[in-house]
Amino acid sequence: MRYELHYWPSIPGRGEFVRLALEEAGVPYVDVARTRGGQERMLALLEDGALARPPFAPPFLKAGKLVIGQTANILLFLGERHGLAPKSEAGRFFTHQLQLTIADLVAEAHDTHHPIAGSLYYEDQRAEAKRRAADFVATRLPKYFRYFERVLAGNAAGAAHLVGARLTYADLSLFQVVAGLRYAFPKAMARQAKGHPLVLALHDRVAARPRIAAYLASDRQLPFNEQGIFRHYAELDR
Amino acid sequence: MRYELHYWPSIPGRGEFVRLALEEAGVPYVDVARTRGGQERMLALLEDGALARPPFAPPFLKAGKLVIGQTANILLFLGERHGLAPKSEAGRFFTHQLQLTIADLVAEAHDTHHPIAGSLYYEDQRAEAKRRAADFVATRLPKYFRYFERVLAGNAAGAAHLVGARLTYADLSLFQVVAGLRYAFPKAMARQAKGHPLVLALHDRVAARPRIAAYLASDRQLPFNEQGIFRHYAELDR
CATH class of the missing domain: 1.20.1050.10 (Glutathione S-transferase Yfyf (Class Pi); Chain A, domain 2)
Incomplete structure (x- = not known):
């Protein structure tokens, strides 16, 4: 099974917290909205009336039949599955x-x-x-x-x-x-x-x-910009 | 063991989400900051340098030796323990x-x-x-x-x-x-x-x-007011 990460394709945003976990875990995933037609598929899923347990907003992760929303919740899930959280x-x-x-x-x-x-x-x-x-x-x-x-x-x-x-x-x-x-x-x-x-x-x-360094050097990582969560406006940084 | 809920004593606030779970579960708890000297104990715990795993802010729950912060995290914990979450x-x-x-x-x-x-x-x-x-x-x-x-x-x-x-x-x-x-x-x-x-x-x-109705009728529940999260200012409600 390949995970599907659904998140806005032009910003690191909240999706980045999930990407980092997937990259460190070394598990295969698709960054859906960055593939052809992927953003439309993401938006369609958000509005899909047939989806009994919909997410409120991106990011969400498809893991087989499971659709998991909320960044911290996705990390809770990945942490349990891939040894990125303690067992105690x-x-x-x-x-x-x-x-x-x-x-x-x-x-x-x-x-x-x-x-x-x-x-x-x-x-x-x-x-x-x-x-x-x-x-x-x-x-x-x-x-x-x-x-x-x-x-x-x-x-x-x-x-x-x-x-x-x-x-x-x-x-x-x-x-x-x-x-x-x-x-x-x-x-x-x-x-x-x-x-x-x-x-x-x-x-x-x-x-x-090693895995994070390889990810940061790859084009899978999106740079920060002024459409995301972390924006640089000099007038706000005194 | 009695749970200890630590939260500001004058507002329902985020503590209320925890109180509702404790009340519905029917488990004994102390609302610490509403007891004599309790708010000082809560503030001392927040600043306690010897506490290896401190909460960032109220509410937090003491469950024996465990100190658990963040409202949703406390509910995750209580949900697992007291049948307030699915098992699947x-x-x-x-x-x-x-x-x-x-x-x-x-x-x-x-x-x-x-x-x-x-x-x-x-x-x-x-x-x-x-x-x-x-x-x-x-x-x-x-x-x-x-x-x-x-x-x-x-x-x-x-x-x-x-x-x-x-x-x-x-x-x-x-x-x-x-x-x-x-x-x-x-x-x-x-x-x-x-x-x-x-x-x-x-x-x-x-x-x-039944348990929630009894709680709502008791003096354990604090009324909403203009120091809390949900405040009524007529000028904001158009």
């Missing part, structure tokens, strides 16, 4: 807790450029975006980074991973968040670098894993 | 997918009154709140309600539940979202009522379950 109950739930905290951070990063409505252009909410981004950079970003640094420092198995002694999907996702935030807020992230060496070391360690 | 793989992941979609809706409902920063008062972001709430009511709320109505209509086991033939934690959470949105946006919700009979019937069915 405590480890499983803590990994998922971290993933959901990362999801909150991602949503907040998105809302820095879309504080009013996803249906409006950035240009229609620039003034509000400046206010929201200023708070994000001053209070929220440091709070999240302090938290993840603390989790790494507190890991009884060592600071190389967020949970236990092996890589989990939460490590992959934190890598992506660091990369995205560096793209969007290079100045703010330069300030974060000093206080959070463990988070940044985790980023570099994930990037150097 | 497909059912488990779909229930969690719905819960995460509800979590997104809850975050968007919160941001209608706090579109700029949680650290600011509502009064400091009223103009932005009006813009965000207008979009929420016009586009987001109907989109979520259409989705949940479709899921109920598509349930092969009948429209009485979101997943399968038995109550899950997602049903309890959808009940709470309907109640909260009715409090916050009575006019907008009156308009939603016509097109979404299954969602509203689910709300009423959950409210009538």
